[in-house]
Amino acid sequence: MNCGHVALIGRPNVGKSTLMNHLLKQKISITSRKPQTTRHRILGISTSELGQIVYLDTPGMHGNEQRALNRYLNRTADTTLLGVDAVVWLIDGLVWQDYDDIILKKLEQTGLPVILVVNKVDKIKDKENILAFFDEAQHRFPFKCLLPISALKGTNLEKLEAALLPLLPECGLIYPEDQITDRSERFLCAEIVREKLTRRLGAELPYSVTVQVELYEELPHVTKIYIVIWVERSSQKNIVIGTEGEMLKKIGMDARLDIEKLIGQKVFLKLWVKVKKGWADNERALLSLGFNE
Template sequence: MNCGFVALIGRPNVGKSTLMNHLLKQKISITSRKPQTTRHRITGINTTDAGQIIYVDTPGMHGDGKRALNHYLNKTADTTMLGVDVIVWLIDGLFWHEYDDIIFKKLEQAGLPVILAVNKFDKIKDKDDILAFIATAQHRYPFEHLIPISALKGNNLEQLESLIIKLLPEGDLIYDAEQITDRSERFLCAEIIREKLTRRLGDELPYESTVEIGLYQEKPGLTKIYAVIWVERMTQKNIVVGKQGEMLKNIGTDARMDIEKLIGQKVYLQLWVKVKKGWSNNERALQSLGFNDM
């Protein structure tokens, strides 16, 4: 069997999490239209008769930010490429961005086989443009394969997996065949809450917000979860709570429904919003809030 790790890389909001969820046919990574939704290294495991592909979804690669959180996201994306066997670089459409030049340099340093996946090709009207772009891309980097896909609609994903499995080394299964991720339910619940927070608030959502699970208690027929949404300023807290607490209530309802689907039983979910000034620019605070993937 062929077994190994595959890093999904690319710019923020290009569709990496959507791609992994569709490859696994199960939701592991949270998604939204807001850039930098993915903040942690998320592992998704797909075991077939041909072998085991261990996908690693990473935060989007972007320019250096001033805050400690930005440095953390970039380092997480960079270090992921050090421990994988294959890289899938997902790009959005038929054009390069300024930061893509930095990714080219990182790929050269990694020295690993790279598949270039051109996402959202179903939106491109002239398919000849795809062929022209692929020809140009082959001059820029020695990609093992170039393949147009649609992460959202699932187009060409079976072909993508077939290309990946052939590039992985032979070996025994690394994880149990039934395992889908190496992340705990506690972690996934925090991510679900953060997804609902992101989707409900959209552009209003403070970038300096995160979710921490305080209590996760499993009992027969009911799981109790107490979670804190951390922000940096009182004005941000007011946005998350909403008028008469309506926004926080809606976020909790949305999250509870998805968490119940995840764990397969009823959930009692209690949310609080608290202020921790400057947490996103404090290394110690980041560690205490679970930003310790590296």
């Protein structure tokens, strides 16, 4: 069998998490329309009769490293390239961005086989432009394969997996065939809460918010989960809670329903909002909040 690790890389918000979820036919990575929703390296396992592909969903590669959190996200994406057998590079649209040249240099240094994928192809009206873009791309880098896909609609995902398998070494299964991820339910529940925060809140606030599980207790008929939502300023705390607690109630309800689907049991979810000043710009605070990959 062909089995190995594949990194999903690209700029923020190009659809890496959506792609992995649809490849696995199960939601592992949280998604939203806001860039940099993914903050941790998320592992997703796809096993078939032909082999096993271990996908690594990574934070978006970007040039803004002013804050400690941004530097952490880039480090996480970069170090993922050190331990994989192949790379899928997602691009949104048919235009090269400035940071794409930096990504190209990183890929050249690894010597890894790379598949270039243009996502959201359903939004491109003139399909001939795709061929012209691929022709230009092949002159920039010796890609093993170039594919137009739609992660959301599942277009060409089988072709992507078929192109990946021959790039992986021949070996036995890396993980049991029924395993989907290496992440715990505790971690996935925290991510679900952060997803609801990201979707409910305004454009900027999600980048000043993180979550931390304080209690995860599995009882015979209910699972108790206590989660702290950390913000950087008191004014942000008020926004997350909302008028008479309405925003926090909506976030909690959205999250609880998804968590119950995930673990298959009734959930008692309790959320608190606390202030940790400047946590996103403090390396020590990041470590204490679980940013330690």
